[in-house]
Amino acid sequence: xxxxxxxxxxxxxxxxxxxxxxxxxxxxxxxxxxxxxxxxxxxxxxxxxxxxxxxxxxxxxxxxxxxxxxxxxxxxxxxxxxxxxxxxxxxxxxxxxxxxxxxxxxxxxxxxxxxxxxxxxxxxxxxxxxxxxxxxxxxxxxxxxxxxxxxxxxxxxxxxxxxxxxxxxxxxxxxxxxxxxxxxxxxxxxxxxxxxxxxxxxxxxxxxxxxxxxxxxxxxxxxxxxxxxxxxxxxxxxxxxxxxxxxxxxxxxxxxxxxxxxxxxxxxxxxxxxxxxxxxxxxxxxxxxxxxxxxxxxxxxxxxxxxxxxxxxxxxxxxxxxxxxxxxxxxxxxxxxxxxxxxxxxxxxxxxxxxxxxxx
Numbered sequence: 001x002x003x004x005x006x007x008x009x010x011x012x013x014x015x016x017x018x019x020x021x022x023x024x025x026x027x028x029x030x031x032x033x034x035x036x037x038x039x040x041x042x043x044x045x046x047x048x049x050x051x052x053x054x055x056x057x058x059x060x061x062x063x064x065x066x067x068x069x070x071x072x073x074x075x076x077x078x079x080x081x082x083x084x085x086x087x088x089x090x091x092x093x094x095x096x097x098x099x100x101x102x103x104x105x106x107x108x109x110x111x112x113x114x115x116x117x118x119x120x121x122x123x124x125x126x127x128x129x130x131x132x133x134x135x136x137x138x139x140x141x142x143x144x145x146x147x148x149x150x151x152x153x154x155x156x157x158x159x160x161x162x163x164x165x166x167x168x169x170x171x172x173x174x175x176x177x178x179x180x181x182x183x184x185x186x187x188x189x190x191x192x193x194x195x196x197x198x199x200x201x202x203x204x205x206x207x208x209x210x211x212x213x214x215x216x217x218x219x220x221x222x223x224x225x226x227x228x229x230x231x232x233x234x235x236x237x238x239x240x241x242x243x244x245x246x247x248x249x250x251x252x253x254x255x256x257x258x259x260x261x262x263x264x265x266x267x268x269x270x271x272x273x274x275x276x277x278x279x280x281x282x283x284x285x286x287x288x289x290x291x292x293x294x295x296x297x298x299x300x301x302x303x304x305x306x307x308x309x310x311x312x313x314x315x316x317x318x319x320x321x322x323x324x325x326x327x328x329x330x331x332x333x334x335x336x337x338x339x340x341x342x343x344x345x346x347x348x349x350x351x352x353x354x355x356x357x358x359x360x
Contacts, residue, residue: 135274
């Protein structure tokens with residue numbers, strides 16, 4: 001599943017900026033403020049305490065800010081930043097900050113292109129927002145108010161594919177200030193889906209939502225439900241044709257496009273596994289398993305444990321004949337993606353330990 005420290009890094013940088021401000025270390029404060037940060041996840045591994053993943057942090061800086069740090073002191077300053085980040089994240093188990101380095105901003109550098117500018121406003125943690133379902137892909141559906149019912153039906157169909165959808169005025173809880181909730185949805189979305197009806201371009205709010213996604217660099221996908229093509233700066237965006245009265249067909253078609261966007265963000269695998277383990281029926285368990293089995297080629301130990309725990313607790317999984325019969329679909333999937341051997345005893349999946357002792 002997703003690492004925690006890279007998600008919390010923006011909050012840590014805000015605290016780091018405040019720390020340097022209080023200390024009067026203005027050069028370091030300004031360096032943090034001018035930086036773009038990028039995380040090389042799982043750049044190192046430590047066997048201590050059952051195994052820990054280490055992440056490298058790269059701070060991209062403009063030349064005049066990088067020049068504030070003497071070349072001979074760069075390693076020392078970077079090490080000091082790493083130590084402070086590590087102290088902030090010491091409560092996070094099984095992860096650590098392995099290294100911090102400075103690089104000159106280079107718009108041709110792929111990591112620099114993906115780097116995120118520092119902001120003094122701490123980012124919103126999507127796990128704290130009730131309208132996103134844990135583990136699922138966060139899809140913001142931009143739509144006209146007149147079509148919110150159809151947008152909601154599409155969102156329900158997409159949930160079978162591991163997508164948690166934000167549909168304004170439907171997702172928002174009563175008494176919540178709707179503008180603030182929409183902003184939280186926009187700030188934490190992973191994909192924007194445009195419910196492209198012929199009247200879409202007439203809405204100022206829809207244009208602003210699309211502009212937010214463009215500025216944030218979030219993948220944008222259009223479901224074309226009329227005759228109008230994607231407007232303005234998203235005229236080049238790939239559009240999937242659909243029918244407003246057939247959300248299940250639209251969801252199946254959109255899964256391929258959203259899945260492609262999530263694969264680029266290394267999220268599709270997490271999403272498919274999260275959807276499978278939460279299957280609410282035998283039919284869903286079958287369909288979600290098939291989607292997961294087609295896409296996932298290698299499981300982490302955490303993902304294996306997640307599937308095993310869900311099989312034991314979710315009767316729609318351990319009660320599924322499709323998953324556990326003479327075809328051994330679930331066991332074959334686990335064995336193919338781990339290189340290990342498993343067996344099922346009732347509701348419990350066990351790993352079969354190989355005997356390494358050789359007869360002489």
